[in-house]
Amino acid sequence: MQLALQLDGRQARFAEVDRRLRRHYSPQGPWLRLDPVSQLVLGMVGGRTYEADSRRAFLALCDRYRGWERLRDASLADIRDAIQAVTYAEVKARRLKAALSMITQRRGSLTLDFLAGWRVPAALAWLESLPGVGRKTAAATLNFSTLKMSALVIDTHHLRVLRRLGLVGPRTMLPDAYDRVVPYLPMQWRAEDLDAHHQRMKTLGQDVCSHAEPACGFCVLRDLCPSAALIGKTD
Ligand code: SF4
Structure with missing residues (x-):
């Protein structure tokens, strides 16, 4: 029962993170798909x-x-x-x-x-x-290729945001981060939804949640983020 509640809680957090990012970042692409x-x-x-x-x-x-x-x-x-x-x-x-x-x-x-x-x-x-x-x-x-399969790409920007949001541990590396995140993503997401989610997380990591100077004061996830209070002092 407790496990089910934790699972639902984490799924709800991922869905909320993506909902907020979708409102603030326009869709990118469509990209040219390579073989x-x-x-x-x-x-x-x-x-x-x-x-x-x-x-x-x-x-x-x-x-x-x-x-x-x-x-x-x-x-x-x-x-x-x-x-x-x-x-x-x-x-x-x-x-x-x-x-x-x-x-x-x-x-x-x-x-x-x-x-x-x-x-x-x-x-x-x-x-x-x-x-x-x-x-x-x-x-x-x-x-990303013409295979268009449901795999989630996590790059360094995306990983940094996941860590700061507490959705993976502060030192979690790939592929562990992948294994911890994918089971909690909405089941109905298709390959293009996973691609779009990655692009939004990456953009947030590049533009707002940067490595050196996260701008928490401008972040749409601030109230969901356990790191905001700690990092916010540098705003
Ligand atoms: S609130 Fe700050 S630390 Fe958290 S995701 Fe946003 S920019 Fe990153």
């Missing part, structure tokens, strides 16, 4: 890098190789050269090549379309078994 391998490549290039730089590097890869099989078969030096603008270019080049090779080995061709019929937890686990693929990239591959 799942392209989305995987974009995610792998983008780790710990400014979005503009990762998009530029992704476009450089598209332009140079014109087909992910060519990227898979290219030399490490050539791949590193193509993505030199992003952080950890050497490591990312190695992981990209290894991940694309592993997909080909396991499936016989370089495609992730087969994941369309899978349950989300199994699809996440399969993607995360590839070199350099963590929960954020795996969830983005499933949710």
Whole structure:
């Protein structure tokens, strides 16, 4: 009985957070949906890098190789050269090549379309078994791409807001945060609702609940947030 009440309480908090954000942040998109391998490549290039730089590097890869099989078969030096603008270019080049090779080995061709019929937890686990693929990239591959599956993307901005709201612990990292949040999201949310929720949480984290200087006085979640009183002194 007590567990049921806790579950309902947490679900109600997530629903209220999203309701408030929806009122204040206009819908974004619709985005251009990439095929799942392209989305995987974009995610792998983008780790710990400014979005503009990762998009530029992704476009450089598209332009140079014109087909992910060519990227898979290219030399490490050539791949590193193509993505030199992003952080950890050497490591990312190695992981990209290894991940694309592993997909080909396991499936016989370089495609992730087969994941369309899978349950989300199994699809996440399969993607995360590839070199350099963590929960954020795996969830983005499933949710943002043409697969349009019900996985929730949580980036650093989104995670910071979850922590400050007390919806996950103050030191909870991915993928634990994902496992703690997803069971409490409204059951009726579809893939596009999860995408929109992530975009709103991310925007709040970037514009209001920033790492260095959260502007709690301007935050629409202030009365729901246990951190507001502590951080509010800096307003
Ligand atoms: S009230 Fe402050 S700490 Fe809480 S979510 Fe809003 S900006 Fe972040």
